Amino acid sequence: MSKVKIGIFGVRRGSSVVKYCRTQPDVQLVAICDKWEQGLMDKKKELGEDIAYYTSFDDFIKHDMDAVVLANYANEHAPYAIRCMERGLHVLSEVLPCQTMAEAVQLVETVEKTGKVYAYAENYCFMAAPYEMRKLYRSGKLGEFEYGEGEYMHNCESIWPIITRGEKHHWRNNIYATFYCTHSIGPLIHITGLRPVSVTGFELPFNARMERMGAKSGNTGMEIITMENGGIIKSLHGLGPSKNSIWFCIYGTLGRAESSREDAQYGGHGRIFTNLDRYEGECFNRPATYCPGADEPSIVQKWGHGGSDYHVMHNFVDRILGNTDADTIDIYEALDMFLPGMFAYRSVLAGGIPMDIPNLRIASERDKWRNDTWCTDPAVAKEQLVPSYSKGNPDIPDETYQRIYEEWINGV
Numbered sequence: 001m002s003k004v005k006i007g008i009f010g011v012r013r014g015s016s017v018v019k020y021c022r023t024q025p026d027v028q029l030v031a032i033c034d035k036w037e038q039g040l041m042d043k044k045k046e047l048g049e050d051i052a053y054y055t056s057f058d059d060f061i062k063h064d065m066d067a068v069v070l071a072n073y074a075n076e077h078a079p080y081a082i083r084c085m086e087r088g089l090h091v092l093s094e095v096l097p098c099q100t101m102a103e104a105v106q107l108v109e110t111v112e113k114t115g116k117v118y119a120y121a122e123n124y125c126f127m128a129a130p131y132e133m134r135k136l137y138r139s140g141k142l143g144e145f146e147y148g149e150g151e152y153m154h155n156c157e158s159i160w161p162i163i164t165r166g167e168k169h170h171w172r173n174n175i176y177a178t179f180y181c182t183h184s185i186g187p188l189i190h191i192t193g194l195r196p197v198s199v200t201g202f203e204l205p206f207n208a209r210m211e212r213m214g215a216k217s218g219n220t221g222m223e224i225i226t227m228e229n230g231g232i233i234k235s236l237h238g239l240g241p242s243k244n245s246i247w248f249c250i251y252g253t254l255g256r257a258e259s260s261r262e263d264a265q266y267g268g269h270g271r272i273f274t275n276l277d278r279y280e281g282e283c284f285n286r287p288a289t290y291c292p293g294a295d296e297p298s299i300v301q302k303w304g305h306g307g308s309d310y311h312v313m314h315n316f317v318d319r320i321l322g323n324t325d326a327d328t329i330d331i332y333e334a335l336d337m338f339l340p341g342m343f344a345y346r347s348v349l350a351g352g353i354p355m356d357i358p359n360l361r362i363a364s365e366r367d368k369w370r371n372d373t374w375c376t377d378p379a380v381a382k383e384q385l386v387p388s389y390s391k392g393n394p395d396i397p398d399e400t401y402q403r404i405y406e407e408w409i410n411g412v
């Protein structure tokens, strides 16, 4: 295979993949699918007739292609990933990997059965600072992992009309506070390669901003995760906090590495600070700072999300073309990034007790979860439905969604 034939499912976020396909020699964009006709037509105007355009996934999946990038709704990736792999297609799945444990089991077993490449598009792992921390950790310079923190705080109020279009039942309006957790947890898992074993969850209150947005959950979620070696991760992430933050920090037995706080205006989250001992017990202050991505080609640095969107696609394509060293995130690692968020909310609903995190690498652990449809999506959860806010779902008047719809249509 000289060029990997790519199909994109979901035009909005999928547009970042278009850029890769139009500039890189190893891929060819052959088909795009979205039921949102206006969005699809706009893409057709932009990209022309050489690409096939579909509004129906059932038709799209029959197109002659090698791989599909799933950029559809965040809570609906698993069933489409399974259908793609069963049809012989490789899958790059946007965040999140699934919304229930039953889907997680089915996804794992489909990857194992089909042998197709499943890659999880947790791009924050490939941002310059956390990726540099991975290199430092893997080279032994940080020592053994003891503690880490990850933050993805995103005040989404100004973009809510564009990203929810005033849809009352849009997934962003119906997720629980700890659902969208892999931007903050993912890099720490990818740095250390350690498995999370238990989690205690916390939910910050539903606030006036979430009410204006029509989002029915706590404004931020937090996970305190115990790792297999006893180390601890604190993860903080929200769609409705007052200020933004992308920040990572890791302590090992030989010292600390952390990214810059954005308010420092000193290279933003692309800058890293280290303070490392040369041997265990040295205890010498040796602070250093640099911007690790600065030697990458400028075209890559300018790619979305600090260049990370390039690396996710490049590694996915490279893996399909046979490079077994390509740095992709497989289904087991994807679940190590997501299940702490899912079980954090179970912890919140249970009054704050710690929850064990399942390890679906072990086949005998799967049966317990095979029929577990616990989630906030009524169509999937059936009788295992839970509210998206632990104190009961807030009442949002229909006028809120109507106002947001009008803001979207009028481009406010």
Ligand SMILES: NC(=O)c1ccc[n+]([C@@H]2O[C@H](COP(=O)([O-])OP(=O)(O)OC[C@H]3O[C@@H](n4cnc5c(N)ncnc54)[C@H](O)[C@@H]3O)[C@@H](O)[C@H]2O)c1
Binding pocket: 009, 010, 011, 012, 013, 014, 033, 034, 035, 036, 039, 055, 056, 057, 070, 071, 072, 073, 074, 075, 094, 095, 096, 121, 122, 123, 163, 164, 305
């Ligand atoms: N990694 C990142 O940095 C990042 C950033 C933004 C979004 N995302 C992820 O990208 C995905 C898409 O997010 P988005 O912001 O584009 O908004 P979105 O979830 O509203 O968009 C999904 C698109 O898929 C289409 N779609 C959904 N189901 C469909 C179906 N059955 N048939 C045809 N079309 C269908 C919708 O019409 C919509 O245009 C989500 O999973 C989100 O989590 C990731």
